[in-house]
Amino acid sequence: MEESYLGNYIVVFDPLDGLSNIDDAVSTGSIFGIYSPNDECLADVDDVATLGNVEQRCVVNVCQPGNNLLAAGYCMYLSSVIFVITFGKGVFAFTLDPIFEEFVLTQEKIRIPKAGKIYSFNEGNYQLWDDKLKKYIDDLKDPGPSGKPYSARYIGSLVGDFHRTLLYGGIYGYPSDKESKNGKLRLLYEYAPMSFIVEQAGGKGSDGHNRVLDIQQTEIHQRVPLYIGSTEEVEKLEKYLA
Ligand SMILES: O=P(O)(O)OC[C@H]1O[C@](O)(COP(=O)(O)O)[C@@H](O)[C@@H]1O
Numbered sequence: 001m002e003e004s005y006l007g008n009y010i011v012v013f014d015p016l017d018g019l020s021n022i023d024d025a026v027s028t029g030s031i032f033g034i035y036s037p038n039d040e041c042l043a044d045v046d047d048v049a050t051l052g053n054v055e056q057r058c059v060v061n062v063c064q065p066g067n068n069l070l071a072a073g074y075c076m077y078l079s080s081v082i083f084v085i086t087f088g089k090g091v092f093a094f095t096l097d098p099i100f101e102e103f104v105l106t107q108e109k110i111r112i113p114k115a116g117k118i119y120s121f122n123e124g125n126y127q128l129w130d131d132k133l134k135k136y137i138d139d140l141k142d143p144g145p146s147g148k149p150y151s152a153r154y155i156g157s158l159v160g161d162f163h164r165t166l167l168y169g170g171i172y173g174y175p176s177d178k179e180s181k182n183g184k185l186r187l188l189y190e191y192a193p194m195s196f197i198v199e200q201a202g203g204k205g206s207d208g209h210n211r212v213l214d215i216q217q218t219e220i221h222q223r224v225p226l227y228i229g230s231t232e233e234v235e236k237l238e239k240y241l242a
Pocket residue numbers: 016017018019020122156157158159161184
């Protein structure tokens with residue numbers, strides 16, 4: 001009976017991301033990731049004394065690095081409903097056709113541009129950031145010889161901000177503040193799935209120093225800073241933070 005809890009897959013998800021956008025009808029979304037059960041945990045499946053109850057074993061099962069993801073995706077609810085998924089062989093987008101009530105493949109093998117001049121950060125938090133990050137943001141606003149600085153775009157809804165970044169390139173960031181060293185958003189069911197998707201599209205997901213998919217989860221609601229998007233843009237930011 002207990003083993004049926006474990007099943008064949010472990011699914012992690014953020015059922016409704018961007019809740020604060022519901023009343024004003026700005027984009028919201030759902031994010032998910034799918035893992036295999038953790039072998040180490042399964043070996044001890046009957047050892048209740050070691051691993052505690054079924055719920056505790058489930059916690060062990062979900063605390064895996066994003067590197068182990070088998071599939072990840074999100075659904076974005078807006079003027080159209082977009083479903084994006086990867087099984088580790090490219091990224092595909094489907095759009096809901098409300099007449100036929102089916103999702104229709106609208107983009108296959110999505111590739112994120114290598115670079116892109118859009119940055120997506122909540123700059124209201126600027127004074128909370130460390131000086132290296134402030135310098136990076138200040139430099140993005142410098143028009144330079146081309147006379148054209150980066151553009152700022154921020155919905156405040158991860159799925160929407162990520163989807164734009166995936167299609168147009170650039171960088172999305174939710175940094176830590178100086179005090180906490182943690183970001184706001186969650187590694188397990190927000191950043192790891194998004195990082196898996198962005199890597200499958202040729203981009204990069206980083207906590208500023210390390211690849212997000214290599215980070216070992218230590219708790220379910222673990223928070224980390226995230227910088228995600230075009231490879232060149234994420235690497236540029238990593239140099240500022242080094
Ligand atoms: O308002 P902030 O601090 O910029 O945070 C925005 C971020 O918070 C979120 O809305 C998640 O918050 P919730 O967990 O409360 O839904 C993300 O979708 C978004 O990227």
